[in-house]
């Protein structure tokens with residue numbers, strides 16, 4: 001039997017509700033903050049990610065799903081969405097055509113990583129990108145939006161870690177500092193980090209190997225190298241966060257795994273998740289648009305992994321706290337003749353917006369009721385020849401077992417009352 005590839009997962013019907021919930025809440029929150037949705041292709045030219053994410057990052061070096069199409073074009077399944085959104089932004093001149101260039105996305109990303117809890121090869125991200133301002137207030141607004149989103153999703157106990165990775169100039173000073181400190185201990189670094197020491201020393205701070213982490217923790221942190229304006233930017237982001245009563249931790253070793261970041265970087269962490277504990281991450285990328293041959297436009301964005309959000313929601317809620325929003329009706333028949341009248345009844349109920357399942361098996365009433373229970377129907381309509389002759393149905397409340405006769409013409413009214421008035425949805 002052929003199975004799904006390692007690192008991918010089917011999302012089955014019994015799990016889909018939480019996905020819909022996250023998608024709906026995310027769209028609502030992003031739109032409240034003035035973002036509009038953008039959908040970019042799942043694959044792009046490989047060069048886009050090499051230039052956008054950076055040639056010497058783990059993502060580009062080791063994690064991309066790259067292939068050639070029939071004409072020999074070099075393509076890659078997107079490992080993240082920022083580079084694609086920037087490409088689309090430039091290609092369609094959204095800086096001129098959109099009065100408010102704030103975009104959000106939602107979709108699958110692909111990285112060849114070692115699968116483990118909260119880490120897959122195909123995983124879903126939600127995220128936003130805001131173009132056109134380098135005001136530190138916007139950085140704080142993005143963080144506030146993410147925390148607002150998580151609070152709506154019922155996730156609490158999060159930590160917000162922030163840092164600045166500086167601008168091109170002070171970051172270069174820091175890179176030299178890193179090389180000077182680490183070169184004498186080069187032999188103790190892992191083979192990847194030995195290469196990074198020459199090509200991209202900042203990424204050594206991002207290495208997850210124990211030995212490299214311990215060496216990295218002994219080198220001076222970037223805050224000592226930041227130039228005056230980068231330091232001021234970070235201080236102002238902190239002032240805005242304080243104004244919004246958002247608790248944060250300045251973590252001067254937080255550099256993030258992508259090359260495009262400048263100034264503010266941040267991660268939202270759920271400690272209960274264990275090793276893969278970053279639920280959301282992001283930062284400023286003031287040079288990326290110019291680097292992709294566009295105008296000099298600053299931007300800031302973030303991405304969050306939906307699979308990790310789900311793990312986090314499951315840790316935050318106990319199962320009986322989650323409300324059961326199931327609203328459904330089942331139609332059971334006691335005579336094959338009732339099928340004809342039944343289909344008409346349920347079609348009317350569906351047009352009125354009720355979820356109805358009908359039995360087509362002509363099994364005993366007992367086994368039909370068993371099936372209604374399994375489907376978690378709130379009510380079962382029982383229809384037989386006697387009911388049809390009286391233009392009525394029998395309705396069984398599946399929770400308390402009570403039965404009541406209702407005229408077929410009054411069915412819609414009856415269920416509106418049961419589901420929306422007594423169920424308090426009005």
Ligand code: ATP
Pocket residue numbers: 080111113118119120121122123124125256257276277278279280281282303304305306307308
């Ligand atoms: P990590 O340090 O966990 O590898 P990252 O720095 O690679 O994360 P980003 O590229 O910034 O993460 O992606 C943002 C978010 O997307 C992460 O915080 C995480 O929630 C999610 N994410 C990233 N990679 C994966 C993956 N392989 N599987 C599931 N979720 C992921």
Ligand code: MG
Pocket residue numbers: 257
């Ligand atoms: Mg990663």
